[in-house]
Amino acid sequence: MTLPDVNKQWTTAQDGLDKLQFTEGKVPEPKDGEVLVKVLAVSLNYRDTEGEPTTQDTEPLVPCSDMCGIVVDSKSPKLKTGTRVMSIFNQGHLTGQITEADMATGLGLPLPGVLTEYRCFPAEALVTVPDYMKDEEAACLPIASVTAWMCINGMRPLGQPADGAKKKETVLLQGTGGVSVAGLQIAHAAGLKAIITSSSDEKLERAKKDLGADFGINYQTHWEWQEPVLEETKGRGVDIIFETGGARTLRKSFECVSFGGLINCVGYLSGKEDEDAPGAKQLNINVLALRRNVTLRGILNGPKDRFEEMVRFYEQHKIRPVVSRVFKMDEAGDAFTFLYSGAHFGKVVVKVADK
Numbered sequence: 001m002t003l004p005d006v007n008k009q010w011t012t013a014q015d016g017l018d019k020l021q022f023t024e025g026k027v028p029e030p031k032d033g034e035v036l037v038k039v040l041a042v043s044l045n046y047r048d049t050e051g052e053p054t055t056q057d058t059e060p061l062v063p064c065s066d067m068c069g070i071v072v073d074s075k076s077p078k079l080k081t082g083t084r085v086m087s088i089f090n091q092g093h094l095t096g097q098i099t100e101a102d103m104a105t106g107l108g109l110p111l112p113g114v115l116t117e118y119r120c121f122p123a124e125a126l127v128t129v130p131d132y133m134k135d136e137e138a139a140c141l142p143i144a145s146v147t148a149w150m151c152i153n154g155m156r157p158l159g160q161p162a163d164g165a166k167k168k169e170t171v172l173l174q175g176t177g178g179v180s181v182a183g184l185q186i187a188h189a190a191g192l193k194a195i196i197t198s199s200s201d202e203k204l205e206r207a208k209k210d211l212g213a214d215f216g217i218n219y220q221t222h223w224e225w226q227e228p229v230l231e232e233t234k235g236r237g238v239d240i241i242f243e244t245g246g247a248r249t250l251r252k253s254f255e256c257v258s259f260g261g262l263i264n265c266v267g268y269l270s271g272k273e274d275e276d277a278p279g280a281k282q283l284n285i286n287v288l289a290l291r292r293n294v295t296l297r298g299i300l301n302g303p304k305d306r307f308e309e310m311v312r313f314y315e316q317h318k319i320r321p322v323v324s325r326v327f328k329m330d331e332a333g334d335a336f337t338f339l340y341s342g343a344h345f346g347k348v349v350v351k352v353a354d355k
């Protein structure tokens, strides 16, 4: 295959979404053990929009972590040219508990990311795409789906995911962003009961009609959404919560989690800091956790072996990740703004190239 002279890519100096640059670099050459990947599609994650303007001089970095691409040159016996692959977010996290060293291998910060036409990867830091999945769909898996998979299955032994469990568990998804929608798809396919919240009745209808959500609550019109959750579960509460809201939702989650339930601390879409002024009466998280004997678990994506376990499940159930909108490569700046606006349902994707 003839490679182009230039490698078009987006870069950011972490100084705000409006300052992304569409630039040109060199097409890199793979070293031993690496493969050169032609990037086909990239999905965006909330973290990619977070680059808070900094006053420090920061070297421009290619953003984003989640891509589907095709191997065009291989210096590894593990991956052949022509194989479609997905990136894993933390390139060094191949199995078991994540470590600080693994977290230093995150794509799109601190490592250069994937919003580029060509990139080299160590062969072991890639996962093969199942044949039935389109490029744009596969690009959605690395962060959103793997995180959702870990929320539902991360406490179970590898190889024994929730669909084999005797008890029909209930899952609560907050909002209809990338992680929640992937969680809904996995929960539904695994036969779990799924309750979802959203600020939009239209999105709730779609979650029920298209993706099999059992119950939906509009958190704008029912701000005390923990009450309908408890009613819907006949007072028992929810077994597994995707806590993507954070500061303004965590206390509600504690109110509607089941005894012995699992709150997966995933994100902070409603804020990172408690709103209450100092001195206000507020139960400490520690107390909230122990009073219902809840497992409060921090989630940091998942390892490659769990990613592969998930891909087998997706393949078995032919799950197609939900792509809200696809942008062209030269429109990636608009893709970030669209994601940040929250207008999406599922994932936002940048189409980088055709095969």
Ligand SMILES: NC(=O)c1ccc[n+]([C@@H]2O[C@H](COP(=O)([O-])OP(=O)(O)OC[C@H]3O[C@@H](n4cnc5c(N)ncnc54)[C@H](OP(=O)(O)O)[C@@H]3O)[C@@H](O)[C@H]2O)c1
Residues within 6 Å of the ligand: 045, 046, 047, 143, 144, 147, 174, 175, 176, 177, 178, 179, 180, 197, 198, 199, 200, 203, 219, 244, 245, 248, 249, 265, 266, 267, 268, 269, 270, 299, 300, 301, 339, 342, 343, 344, 346
């Ligand atoms: N720990 C990890 O490994 C990990 C992995 C992935 C993501 N995250 C974090 O998890 C969070 C979600 O990520 P994502 O990629 O799914 O984001 P996303 O796609 O940008 O999700 C945005 C959606 O979340 C919903 N939302 C916004 N504010 C909310 C609130 N106050 N309460 C409930 N829902 C709210 C909205 O849904 P509606 O429009 O339906 O209201 C919004 O459209 C982010 O904070 C992200 O940084 C963490």
